[in-house]
Amino acid sequence: MASKHSFYILTDTHYVSHRAFEPGSRSFRRREAGDQIALVASVEILRSFFDEILADKETDAVLITGDLVNSGDRLSHEDFIKELKTLTDAGKRVFVTTATHDYCGMGDDENFFTACRYTMDGTEPADPVRKAELPGLYQAFGPQQSSSVDTESGSYSLPLFEGVRLIALNDNGNGRSHCGLFDEGFRWLESEIDKANAAGETILLAVHHPVLPPWDVFAKAADFEMFGGYKRLWALMCEKGVKVIFTGHTHIQSIRKYEDDQGRAFYDVATTASGSAAGNMRKVTVDTAEKTCKVETVRIDTIRNYDTGGKSFRDYIYGLNFIGLVENSLPLAKTDWPRFLETAGCVLPADKMKDHKKLVQTAVGKLEKLKMRTLAKFGKSMSGITKEEIEALGEERALPVLFNIARHIPGGNAPYTPDTPEYKALKGTVLRAEKLVNTFKKGALDQFIPEGQNLWDVAEPFVYNNRTGDDDNITIEL
Numbered sequence: 001m002a003s004k005h006s007f008y009i010l011t012d013t014h015y016v017s018h019r020a021f022e023p024g025s026r027s028f029r030r031r032e033a034g035d036q037i038a039l040v041a042s043v044e045i046l047r048s049f050f051d052e053i054l055a056d057k058e059t060d061a062v063l064i065t066g067d068l069v070n071s072g073d074r075l076s077h078e079d080f081i082k083e084l085k086t087l088t089d090a091g092k093r094v095f096v097t098t099a100t101h102d103y104c105g106m107g108d109d110e111n112f113f114t115a116c117r118y119t120m121d122g123t124e125p126a127d128p129v130r131k132a133e134l135p136g137l138y139q140a141f142g143p144q145q146s147s148s149v150d151t152e153s154g155s156y157s158l159p160l161f162e163g164v165r166l167i168a169l170n171d172n173g174n175g176r177s178h179c180g181l182f183d184e185g186f187r188w189l190e191s192e193i194d195k196a197n198a199a200g201e202t203i204l205l206a207v208h209h210p211v212l213p214p215w216d217v218f219a220k221a222a223d224f225e226m227f228g229g230y231k232r233l234w235a236l237m238c239e240k241g242v243k244v245i246f247t248g249h250t251h252i253q254s255i256r257k258y259e260d261d262q263g264r265a266f267y268d269v270a271t272t273a274s275g276s277a278a279g280n281m282r283k284v285t286v287d288t289a290e291k292t293c294k295v296e297t298v299r300i301d302t303i304r305n306y307d308t309g310g311k312s313f314r315d316y317i318y319g320l321n322f323i324g325l326v327e328n329s330l331p332l333a334k335t336d337w338p339r340f341l342e343t344a345g346c347v348l349p350a351d352k353m354k355d356h357k358k359l360v361q362t363a364v365g366k367l368e369k370l371k372m373r374t375l376a377k378f379g380k381s382m383s384g385i386t387k388e389e390i391e392a393l394g395e396e397r398a399l400p401v402l403f404n405i406a407r408h409i410p411g412g413n414a415p416y417t418p419d420t421p422e423y424k425a426l427k428g429t430v431l432r433a434e435k436l437v438n439t440f441k442k443g444a445l446d447q448f449i450p451e452g453q454n455l456w457d458v459a460e461p462f463v464y465n466n467r468t469g470d471d472d473n474i475t476i477e478l
């Protein structure tokens with residue numbers, strides 16, 4: 001019996017069927033502008049990833065952890081299922097979980113997604129999928145192969161490989177402020193874990209919402225975006241010796257470790273959205289003899305059969321995203337004001353800016369001229385940066401450094417290690433700024449800062465990957 005088995009993970013595919021928008025629809029382009037992911041090319045992006053999976057003859061299993069479609073419309077679900085069948089027809093086993101984007105709010109919970117079809121300049125209502133329909137729609141992709149299904153949430157448990165059990169959780173709840181499990185779901189999960197442990201199986205968990213946040217401030221600012229019941233799950237995983245859970249939802253690539261006060265630990269391996277500018281999925285290899293789980297990142301460079309205007313996968317999607325639009329539109333403020341308003345208007349309040357041309361141009365000009373050296377000197381007393389390190393910054397401007405940091409968010413692995421002058425300059429700036437704010441109004445930043453932390457503790461993981469050191473790869477002892 002082979003001891004190594006691999007499978008692929010994709011998440012947050014946010015698929016929008018070609019039938020759900022008119023070709024060239026301007027309204028759909030407007031909807032996409034400033035989002036975190038590509039929507040217009042979602043079909044071609046999914047197929048590009050599937051082509052990679054189909055080319056790998058050694059790997060026969062695929063897991064997709066929710067937000068399968070973008071806004072719960074039936075046409076997209078129907079066509080997404082056809083896409084899945086291209087994998088199953090080729091002999092792959094495909095398992096999915098569903099999440100909040102996969103159904104429409106019907107006024108009976110907090111879910112606010114509505115099904116629509118994009119016409120050239122507007123939208124028209126489309127047939128919505130209700131939450132209760134999802135288990136039936138995706139019956140063939142998990143529940144049918146499982147040994148046990150939780151009736152409350154539709155979560156399921158199945159033998160993924162010999163000696164390896166996948167427990168895939170469907171977020172139950174109200175579609176917004178509690179996306180997780182309730183008591184009954186937790187009891188089912190606990191009994192599945194107990195059965196697997198008794199059988200000596202390796203357990204892999206998967207769920208859409210994050211169990212560990214990509215940054216602590218994420219849970220502080222948006223606790224409702226976490227898996228509903230996440231602290232209960234921490235305790236359960238530690239107590240029962242479950243070492244890994246695969247998640248999505250944040251559209252951010254991150255690998256974090258949780259350790260309880262008895263030294264029992266697990267990892268949350270979060271994968272970025274397949275349509276984010278990071279452009280990747282995961283390949284996971286479980287070795288039942290070595291008792292390890294190796295996580296690798298598989299990137300694709302091109303969107304097949306889609307015109308990106310000559311741009312790479314990443315540059316094309318970055319140009320659509322909030323951060324990319326801001327970066328690309330800022331220089332236009334001085335050179336082409338009408339185009340600046342048009343481009344920036346997708347993500348910044350153009351109506352408020354349009355009467356303040358001079359002010360905006362001056363602010364952009366100052367921002368563009370700001371040097372890292374200036375920031376380093378400003379925060380010198382708080383960072384301990386040396387004269388030589390300040391010198392090493394040369395003429396480097398602050399804005400490209402900040403955009404470089406922002407550009408790394410979807411794909412993880414923040415760019416500046418603690419030994420770089422950029423790291424030190426930013427650390428000093430943040431700490432000095434925090435001190436100044438507190439001088440004027442003590443506690444003014446408390447609402448943004450988790451207890452026991454300072455503003456640099458909040459900012460540091462955006463600058464430097466202090467999670468596990470590598471958001472792309474890890475080998476976990478099971």
Ligand SMILES: [Fe+2]
Binds near residue numbers: 012014250251273
């Ligand atoms: Fe998503």
Ligand SMILES: [Fe+2]
Binds near residue numbers: 099100208250
């Ligand atoms: Fe989500």
